[in-house]
Amino acid sequence: MPFAIERLTPIALLLCSNVFMTFAWYGHLKYKSSPLPVVIAASWGIAFFEYLLMVPANRWGSAYYSAPQLKGMQEVITLLVFAGFSTWFLDQPLKWNHWAGFGLIVVAAWLIFME
Template structure:
């Protein structure tokens, strides 16, 4: 459970780092946006690195860690896309998420 919670926190910060600047005023200088995003991403790494280490020490493979991170990233991004950017979800989003969740299942079957 700590791995999942840390990956969730990590993905929240990374989604913000990558997409915060798309909402509102797009006239900010790109270099400033990059520097702010790097600062946010530093916080993300403070969650991602321990998440991966804890997960690996608890028997998760690198592939399992990555695919779970991707599934969490899609959930976090979907929420961000709707609540912050105001974009609608479509059936295609659900279908893509179902495919990622199938990938998660494949990597965890038999463990």
């Protein structure tokens, strides 16, 4: 793989894995009448696919990024995916204070990349 693709592949995998994880963690909120054991089983089933992407993302990404950098990236990606999910799937758009709080987390992740 060319140099840029090797660095971008873990990020793409993190993005895809976070889509699965967001559905596993929050998708059931749209179906509050579903029994909790069913929701837990469905969430675990969805999370399996998240792990199929997250583990290689971290393994391959560790060749280029430190563990704290991978975690910082993952947090920012999670927030971006969640923002879209909350608005689109849950019909709960983020308010200014949510964006401000998420922005502070982005600044924290940026600091992790400072040398």
